[in-house]
Amino acid sequence: MSIRDRLFAAVFDKVMAPMEEAGLAAWRAEVMADLAGTVVDIGSGTGANLAHVPPTVDRLILTDPSAPMLEHLRARLDEVPDGVDVEVVRAPATSLPLGDGEADAVTSMLVLCSVPDVQAVLAEVRRVLKPGGTFAFIEHVAADDKPDRLRWQRRADHVWPHVAGGCRLTRRTGDDIAAAGFEVDDLTRESARKAFPLVRTMIRGRAISAT
Numbered sequence: 001m002s003i004r005d006r007l008f009a010a011v012f013d014k015v016m017a018p019m020e021e022a023g024l025a026a027w028r029a030e031v032m033a034d035l036a037g038t039v040v041d042i043g044s045g046t047g048a049n050l051a052h053v054p055p056t057v058d059r060l061i062l063t064d065p066s067a068p069m070l071e072h073l074r075a076r077l078d079e080v081p082d083g084v085d086v087e088v089v090r091a092p093a094t095s096l097p098l099g100d101g102e103a104d105a106v107t108s109m110l111v112l113c114s115v116p117d118v119q120a121v122l123a124e125v126r127r128v129l130k131p132g133g134t135f136a137f138i139e140h141v142a143a144d145d146k147p148d149r150l151r152w153q154r155r156a157d158h159v160w161p162h163v164a165g166g167c168r169l170t171r172r173t174g175d176d177i178a179a180a181g182f183e184v185d186d187l188t189r190e191s192a193r194k195a196f197p198l199v200r201t202m203i204r205g206r207a208i209s210a211t
């Protein structure tokens with residue numbers, strides 16, 4: 001476990017707090033509303049999704065490869081509604097601890113920017129989802145509608161991953177989700193208030209794992 005991983009985990013909630021208060025927390029609640037049954041959260045981090053888990057969820061599997069992030073998450077498991085059966089598993093999103101078609105929904109918030117291989121992750125998400133299962137996401141993406149911001153994202157992409165946990169600034173994650181065999185039936189593109197400009201362009205929504 002590196003000092004950098006520990007530091008990232010230690011400051012994460014403080015850095016994110018203004019964004020959460022300015023609207024990100026409401027977006028989480030929106031995309032997670034009414035999810036039910038068995039739900040897997042990939043890249044759970046320090047647990048920002050926990051307070052938004054609806055009581056319709058029976059089983060919640062929280063996963064992340066970072067031990068320091070999971071340490072913070074374990075300290076706030078009481079935010080999950082009573083009656084939800086919770087498991088915490090240290091695992092990357094390419095190796096989820098579920099059988100084929102076992103999950104009703106998978107959630108991914110600000111994770112696909114940081115994984116080394118987006119398509120490998122989305123293939124694993126498709127494997128664990130039942131046919132017709134839901135992939136709920138919030139991700140920051142390339143600012144294709146803002147040329148100046150996109151130029152800065154391209155420049156910064158050489159150094160940013162080294163200081164931000166491997167995060168890439170110029171991914172077109174909406175296209176990646178569609179290319180992986182999901183039907184993206186609900187996608188909103190919007191600037192996240194109080195976000196650092198390089199990560200301000202975000203998409204959120206739901207996609208259905210095609211049969």
Ligand SMILES: C[S@@+](CC[C@H](N)C(=O)[O-])C[C@H]1O[C@@H](n2cnc3c(N)ncnc32)[C@H](O)[C@@H]1O
Pocket residue numbers: 042043044045046047048049063064065066069091092093094108109110111114115116165
């Ligand atoms: C920006 S944080 C987001 C955490 C949380 N989902 C949230 O919304 O606050 C990105 C998370 O992705 C995790 N991560 C990095 N590589 C990953 C991988 N290959 N598979 C799954 N998670 C990964 C990191 O450990 C980190 O916790």
